[in-house]
Amino acid sequence: MSTTFTLNEKAVTLNGDPDMPLLWAIREMAGLTGTKFGCGMGLCGACTVHLDGQPVRSCMTPLVSVAGRKVTTIEGLRTPRAKAIQAAWVELQVPQCGYCQSGQIMSAAALLESSPVPSDAQIDSAMSGNICRCATYSRIRAAIHRAAQSAKAGA
């Protein structure tokens, strides 16, 4: 069956199995491969995308449930705060293997939109669903603080 939604500001209609997770529709049907598969159970956050601006785990989000809604992936990040997050990721040299980082960036970008200058506790709360086996956590935390400052300065 077909599902129509907005993907990175463009209307798309994808024909997929009704219970197909959004993750596989984005990757295999829309061809956007920045969003990763890590656990399939919403436990690791590698598949995080924004659904109407909120971070969700696309591996647990049925494709049919996003009909008429707005989905943003790492390829579609455009806001100044999201760009500040990505710039801080490069500046502080956050990624190691890099596989989880799209998900980390999506969670961090959503955090900055809701809490422009997050505390460490807010970072813990927003980011603890995103696993990084390389344990780049110290730099993720520092980069979120850095991005918050640069986005504030740029605003």
Added chain:
Amino acid sequence: MSAPMGRSSRRHFLKSTGSASIAALIIGFEWSGSARRAIARSVSVNADTAAPFAPNAFLRIGADDSVTVIAKHLEMGQGSYTGIATIVAEELDADWTKVQVESAPADVKRYINSFLKIQGTGGSSAMANSWIQLREAGAQARAMLLNAAAARWQVPVAELSVDNGVIYDAAKKRRASFGSLVKMAAKGPVPNTVKLKDPKNYKLIGRRVARVDIPAKSNGTAQFTLDVDLPGMLVALLKRPPLFGATVKSYDATKAASVPGVVKVVQVPRGVAVIAKGFWAAKKGRDALTVEWDESRAEKRGSMELMDEYRKFAEQPAQSARKEGDAVAAIHRATRSLSASFEMPYLAHAPMEPLDAVVKLTPSSCEIWAGDQFQSLDQANAARTAGLDPQQVSIHTLYAGGSFGRRANSGSDYIVEAVSIAKAYGSDGTPIKLQWTREDDIRGGLYRPMYFHKLEAGLDGDGSITSWRHAIVGQSILTGTPFDGLVKDGIDATSVEGAANLPYAIPNIDVQLATTKVDIPVLWWRVVGSSHTAFAVESFIDEVAYAAGKDAFEFRRELIKDHPRMKRVLELAAQKAGWTRESLPKGRGRGIAVAEAFNTVVAQVAEVTVDASGGFKVDRVVCAVDCGTPINPDIITANIEGGIGFGLGAALYGAITLKEGRVEQSNFNDYRVLRINEMPKIEVHIVPSTEAPTGIGEPGVAPVGPAVANALFAATGKRSYGFPLVRGNG
């Protein structure tokens, strides 16, 4: 710039025959024991094309000034691509902004890892085994470009200088970029010898050069195997047996085959594969598949039963890994003796990218895309599986989403599975991606082995340690693999490293190993032997220090006096952590540990806070490290930070357990790993050095577990005798 040739002068590069029709010359190396000789092999390139200048197997320079460094090592997060490019670019005096990295093809002659004796990445050896080789490769290209400029301008080379990808003739105020010289340089002879830089002239080595892979890893464009999409590609999921050693008795594919998108169901040696037009169809197909297994020859013991057996083995005489003096007699004579045992579980590597490989198989060729870590062995195993010659198997090595040892397995499990599926599908050139799920990964075996350690020590009347006995029980990682040359007299070096080389000056030492036979597949896991030996050794020496009434740091420092490098690192960690003999305030504790792994020394001081309910938080870890020349201090720091987080996650939560042969964990809910809210503050202090670089990807893992356990003891007065420190899913 005029450093003596030293080691490099003893190398014999064959001169190019200088044929004008040969635009590219590739130099490879063959290794025979420790003696190295170079062989030259000419590769014809159509002279009409703008062929880049490729003076050796490790770099190309294009007419557009681009410098492409060919990486023989996998980039799995450890920063190898940047390190490799840095040491080539340093000697080349390249413009770093023009440097790019591509992965080497499978070609053991040119791309052998001189430490592992195969083409592969592991043992924290990427920098150490590339150090001289790649500096020479860069210096060789630089010399040829200089010769070309000198010939063009008709001036002696000595009058020219090189900086940032440009050659200058200061006297005549002339300049030429590398790119403008490549045609001429390619025609020149390859120099016999090259001079390597004096460390004081380094411009890139020792600097915080930005990693080459980070922009793509911050915008979703980095290509992993998961992201490979070839025309007509199908996705396969494999149903594997629930017990290690079980085989397919029969299967019913009726329901699976009726799932929309499922193309074919095939039996292969490791199980039954569902091949479909995408992951989700393959997953639904596999869920619908019924397989009856023959479990008659499967391993049916559970991990608790096995540990009971291991405890008994520890009481029996075993193979000697080190014997000095008479430890047994010395313990009998001791004024005081202590003993303790430590239990270490099986561990999964759980890299973020579940194992995956894409295979395009025809009757005469096999093309593989993977985050490939052991190109030589994977090529040979793929060839054997496909019924081809190794030369017919090509490998595209992509970024790996972590490995921690998992992708470096000599049986090439996931590669062989993918090839066997493509073969069963019909070897018709259809690209097939084998995708593991997280459950496949957690239950898929090749674990860090389970170990039992028993230690005893004797103290004399002054509180000096006179005797040390250490019995280790566990499976061998190397036996039966191409690396079993490292199993000598019944001792697998990876079972006893960190224990047999105990650095402490104790007159009577006895280290023994009992190797068990269990049909649970095992493999090295980040930092290998020291992932368990460091916990046993550094916890027990701490216990002995307290029993002797000595400060834990000072006790170690005194005993480590024969190892000045370890002593220096230990002292630096203690100093930077503000170590004193005073305890931290109530509810807090501080612990120390030191370890040497892959020729790198790491010492850590951990600080913990315990709460009233028995929970605790690791607040801070201060780390000192000596890894020889620090090629990139920021990448070293990142590897230590990551190693501490990885090791701490395992120390707190990591355990694969089996019940009646079945793995009890399945995903990150019951195989917990460290999350951001549990990450301590980390400080890394790097010992300045001009020695050759040593390993950095793994050593940071080793001391964190014991440092934290020792800190917990300082805070609570209770010792920890095994991992995980947090039991259950707490």
